[in-house]
Amino acid sequence: MAPAAATVAAALALALAAALLCAASAAPNDDVSQPPVTLGLSYDFYKRSCPKAESIVRSFVQDAVRRDVGLAAGLLRLHFHDCFVQGCDASVLLDGSATGPGEKQAPPNLTLRPSAFKAINDIHHRLNNECGANIVSCSDVLALAARDSVVVSGGPSYRVPLGRRDSPSFATQQDVLTGLPPPTANVPALLAVLSKINLDAIDLVALSGGHTIGLGHCTSFEDRLFPRPDPTLNATFAGRLRQTCPAKGTDRRTPLDVRTPNQFDNKYYVNLVNREGLFTSDQDLFTNPATRSIVAKFAQSQKAFFDQFTSSMLQMGQIKVLTGSQGQIRSNCSARNNPAGTAGLPWSILDLEEADSLLVF
Ligand code: HEM
Ligand SMILES: *[C@@H]1O[C@H](CO)[C@@H](O)[C@H](O)[C@H]1NC(C)=O
Ligand SMILES: *[C@@H]1O[C@H](CO)[C@@H](O)[C@H](O)[C@H]1NC(C)=O
Ligand SMILES: *[C@@H]1O[C@H](CO)[C@@H](O)[C@H](O)[C@H]1NC(C)=O
Numbered sequence: 001m002a003p004a005a006a007t008v009a010a011a012l013a014l015a016l017a018a019a020l021l022c023a024a025s026a027a028p029n030d031d032v033s034q035p036p037v038t039l040g041l042s043y044d045f046y047k048r049s050c051p052k053a054e055s056i057v058r059s060f061v062q063d064a065v066r067r068d069v070g071l072a073a074g075l076l077r078l079h080f081h082d083c084f085v086q087g088c089d090a091s092v093l094l095d096g097s098a099t100g101p102g103e104k105q106a107p108p109n110l111t112l113r114p115s116a117f118k119a120i121n122d123i124h125h126r127l128n129n130e131c132g133a134n135i136v137s138c139s140d141v142l143a144l145a146a147r148d149s150v151v152v153s154g155g156p157s158y159r160v161p162l163g164r165r166d167s168p169s170f171a172t173q174q175d176v177l178t179g180l181p182p183p184t185a186n187v188p189a190l191l192a193v194l195s196k197i198n199l200d201a202i203d204l205v206a207l208s209g210g211h212t213i214g215l216g217h218c219t220s221f222e223d224r225l226f227p228r229p230d231p232t233l234n235a236t237f238a239g240r241l242r243q244t245c246p247a248k249g250t251d252r253r254t255p256l257d258v259r260t261p262n263q264f265d266n267k268y269y270v271n272l273v274n275r276e277g278l279f280t281s282d283q284d285l286f287t288n289p290a291t292r293s294i295v296a297k298f299a300q301s302q303k304a305f306f307d308q309f310t311s312s313m314l315q316m317g318q319i320k321v322l323t324g325s326q327g328q329i330r331s332n333c334s335a336r337n338n339p340a341g342t343a344g345l346p347w348s349i350l351d352l353e354e355a356d357s358l359l360v361f
Contacts, residue, residue: 032307035315037161040323045140045162050131053162054144060123061148069262072149073214074116079146080210080316081112082139084197085179087320089167090138093120093333111217117334120145124333138333139164143317150313153213155264158310160317165327168336183220183279187288190281197319199312205285205294206308207316211278212268213261215253218245221278232283234275241278254278266306269299 037043046053065072082092092112120141127136140162151157181193187204194204221241224230226248229238237258244254255261256278257268268282272295277283285291298305328337 032311034311035318038318038321038323041161041163041318041321043159043161046131046136049135050127052130053127053136053140056126056130057123057141057144058148060119060126061145062152064119065149065152068115069153070113070215071115071119072153072262072264073256074113075119075142075145075149076210077214078112078116078120079142080207081176081180082142083316083319085176086167086171087322088139088143088164088317089320089322089327090142090164090330090333091167091169091171093117093138093142094167094170094336095334111220121333124330128331133331134329134337137164137329138166139321141333146317147313150264150309153262153264155212156306156310158314161314163323165322165324166330166333167322168328168338181281183216183281184223185281186284187291190284191290199315201291202294202308203312203315205291205298206305206312208282208285209266209268209298209305209309211256211282212264212266214256215261216256216278217253218250221245221280222248222250224280230280230283232275232287237274237276256282266298266302269295269305273299 061072061075078092079088082088082090085091120138123145124136124138124141127141140160143160143162143164147158147160179193181190185193187201190204191201194200199207222245224233225238225242225245229235229242233241241254244250244252257263258271258276258278259267268277271277272283272286275283275286277286286295298308330337
């Protein structure tokens with residue numbers, strides 16, 4: 001190439017790069033500010049140690065969700081449960097515990113999908129084969145698999161900062177009950193739980209939009225059907241729910257989003273406006289004046305929902321993360337590497353006082 005042409009080419013490349021940069025910073029979020037990335041996490045964390053990490057997770061999730069659409073919901077919920085209990089440290093994946101039942105045995109766990117636990121272990125196994133054991137953390141796999149599940153279901157994509165490390169300590173049942181609000185919670189109770197992890201009303205409404213995919217058991221909303229229908233339920237909808245759940249204790253499931261059960265879209269909010277939310281924790285977002293206008297906005301604008309969802313997920317995915325030399329990188333996501341001598345670490349301290357009446361599951 002002649003020098004002049006090379007200069008022109010270089011100038012063009014620069015202009016193009018500048019244009020792309022501008023597009024990249026302006027496109028994803030017009031008015032939603034992005035939360036900062038925690039020190040110790042970065043977007044290219046595995047660039048050298050496991051460059052294919054993200055593509056391995058993505059192709060696994062794509063294939064597996066094609067075979068079982070419900071797996072996307074299972075994976076998204078697993079990441080949420082992980083982050084809300086003791087931080088995004090993969091404690092949700094641990095089998096058993098040091099002293100009696102662990103996080104997996106706590107009531108909310110009982111409805112996590114076995115297929116999602118298996119998928120995480122299978123993905124991690126592939127990563128171990130590709131890059132070596134103890135390179136990619138289980139907590140990062142959870143965060144990536146949740147994002148890819150959203151994307152394959154039709155939702156927005158977003159970049160996931162990586163470098164989380166895995167907990168060497170178990171969460172307790174009490175941690176789970178304290179961290180995860182029940183479906184019977186109303187907005188004040190939900191906000192009380194979320195405020196402890198620095199999430200606000202907008203995050204609550206946006207993250208609850210995860211209920212645009214997946215299923216719930218009758219037992220999670222039967223209090224709204226018996227002895228008589230909750231007046232905030234549309235009567236036609238309540239009648240249909242009673243066909244699925246004819247009596248208390250029915251062991252069946254129904255879609256969380258009655259309009260588009262497997263599509264990640266803003267129809268969840270349209271349901272709420274039409275009084276067709278499944279749980280009290282869903283419907284109260286529209287009933288309560290503190291959150292009503294946010295629901296109305298997301299029902300009207302899928303873009304507004306997607307922009308806020310990606311921002312809130314970015315924040316949720318960084319709750320109390322372990323970085324640097326904290327914690328460990330498990331070689332088996334279901335078990336700690338070194339069970340001996342790990343007691344008494346600061347992040348295993350319980351706050352039993354946080355348990356209150358809303359935690360009856
Ligand atoms: C805000 C408080 C929340 C409450 C009270 C709540 C409660 C629940 C309950 C009770 C179920 C159904 C369990 C069952 O009966 O089988 C469920 C399912 C689900 N939740 Fe939530 N959730 C909340 C927040 C979230 C968040 C933040 C996300 C993700 C961003 C999420 C994603 C899901 C998904 C995808 C399912 C379906 C799981 C499946 O089909 O296997 N939830 N949630
Ligand atoms: C916790 O949930 C997972 C998935 O459903 C399951 O494999 C595990 O056995 C559960 N723990 C208990 C005690 O049920
Ligand atoms: C309840 O939903 C049905 C459609 O499923 C609709 O025809 C009816 O008008 C709704 N009722 C109220 C009170 O909004
Ligand atoms: C991983 O750990 C679990 C729980 O201790 C154990 O049951 C399982 O066999 C382990 N998997 C492998 C591949 O070692």
